[in-house]
């Protein structure tokens with residue numbers, strides 16, 4: 001906007017203020033529940049080169065075949081430009097939906113009908129659609145404690161109560177789930193779904209044990225609660241045995257959400273939902289109402305990539321890279337962390353969850369961390385209502401190994417001082 005000088009300046013400002021005050025009353029009730037993500041705030045700091053940022057969970061795109069992707073994009077415009085730049089199906093292209101079935105088969109989800117898939121603008125958009133379709137203001141959804149901040153923000157925007165359920169090193173605890181459902185039902189809650197990240201949870205890195213998956217699915221079926229299975233990291237396993245997704249065994253009760261963000265590139269903003277037939281129509285219509293259709297060009301580029309590149313090899317490259325970074329972070333934590341600090345040992349994904357003695361609020365340590373030259377995400381971001389937390393999230397995905405070691409080394413005295421009181 002051009003700056004205003006001279007006699008008009010004052011009156012323009014007054015008009016602007018008056019208008020702002022009048023427009024304030026036009027906001028929806030919902031708008032007051034839409035928050036700025038705490039992760040985004042800290043993310044800004046990650047751009048300062050003097051700091052080591054262990055905050056953002058960005059994928060390391062330098063390992064992508066960029067020349068090849070560029071050539072594919074050019075060819076797409078040259079040979080199929082009229083289709084690629086046009087509106088397309090609200091459900092997503094048939095070709096990509098068929099290829100997504102192959103991608104999911106790698107994790108044991110077989111026999112999916114591509115007609116049960118809706119392609120979305122990242123899996124974030126699928127979470128939004130699920131809330132729109134299933135939740136009225138005041139409804140309840142269950143989630144892991146801790147859980148993904150982006151999902152919490154979506155729940156809040158829809159005025160949905162997110163109820164965290166206890167977890168341990170094997171993930172969500174079935175008895176805690178059963179108990180919480182009982183308590184909530186007694187209090188009159190309308191519970192719609194369980195939102196779960198069974199593989200390499202963001203932020204905790206924890207994976208839901210195989211034997212618990214069946215028990216949790218059975219509880220949800222018994223209680224008429226849907227499961228939203230969010231699995232963006234499932235293919236990034238570095239150690240241990242793969243575990244079957246819930247969708248593989250409970251197709252009628254699970255809405256499964258996948259994404260190309262971590263196995264290819266998040267900037268393409270392509271994810272998907274697999275929706276049981278009896279729920280499909282409304283889910284699809286709600287998705288279509290928001291975007292008309294997912295980005296045609298990006299879908300076609302991904303199809304070309306899946307068709308013309310060793311995408312399994314690329315995932316293996318990512319796996320090896322992140323496995324090295326995860327190991328470097330664990331080694332550095334083993335070496336530097338003071339007494340009283342514990343942390344998870346993830347078998348995949350991007351994150352390690354660090355626990356300090358109770359009573360320490362890690363949000364209050366953020367500025368000391370920054371002074372020491374390291375950034376992390378305080379645990380409060382991963383609980384509904386930003387409840388104070390003695391935990392914090394470290395991400396190893398975006399930072400080279402030597403910087404990870406330096407970052408952990410810088411963090412150690414900050415935590416030691418907090419523990420010493």
Ligand code: PMP
Pocket residue numbers: 057121122123124125148150197202230232258259260261266269270271
């Ligand atoms: N779910 C989880 C658990 C995530 O960590 C993320 C991204 N950080 C998303 C969903 C959103 O991913 P997308 O880029 O597919 O929208």
